[in-house]
Amino acid sequence: ILRRWKRNWFDLWSDGRLVFFDDQHRRDMEDKIHMRVDCINIRSANACQDLNPPEGRSQNALLQIVCRDGRVISICGDSADDAFAWTMALQDARISSVSFYWSAKTLSLRILVFLLTVLD
Secondary structure, eight states: OEEEEEEOEEEEOTTSEEEEESSTTOOSEEEEEEHHHHEEEEEEGGGSTTOOOOTTOOGGGEEEEEETTSOEEEEEOSSHHHHHHHHHHHHHHHHOOOOOOEEHHHHOSOOEEEEEEOOO
């Protein structure tokens, strides 16, 4: 299994959808998660099992979204503060119907997603 960090941009919508894109222009959606339906847990910092942050980033900048289908989306923010802000926003999206819109523009354009790629 090849493990690498890849830069993505995120939008979190008021209906609970977390949408991610390959670039900041947000033309082509890479994936989406409906936080209220798909997410069963959000882990942060040291609770991110067997995950090393990219070079120059702290363990406290990590978070993981655990999905019902078994996927685990690992995210690394620019800082512990970015990761904390995203964790709070994602927790709110998971459990509440309060209207909000978070964008990677608001928190950080330097969010990284950990992708697992199976080599053939």
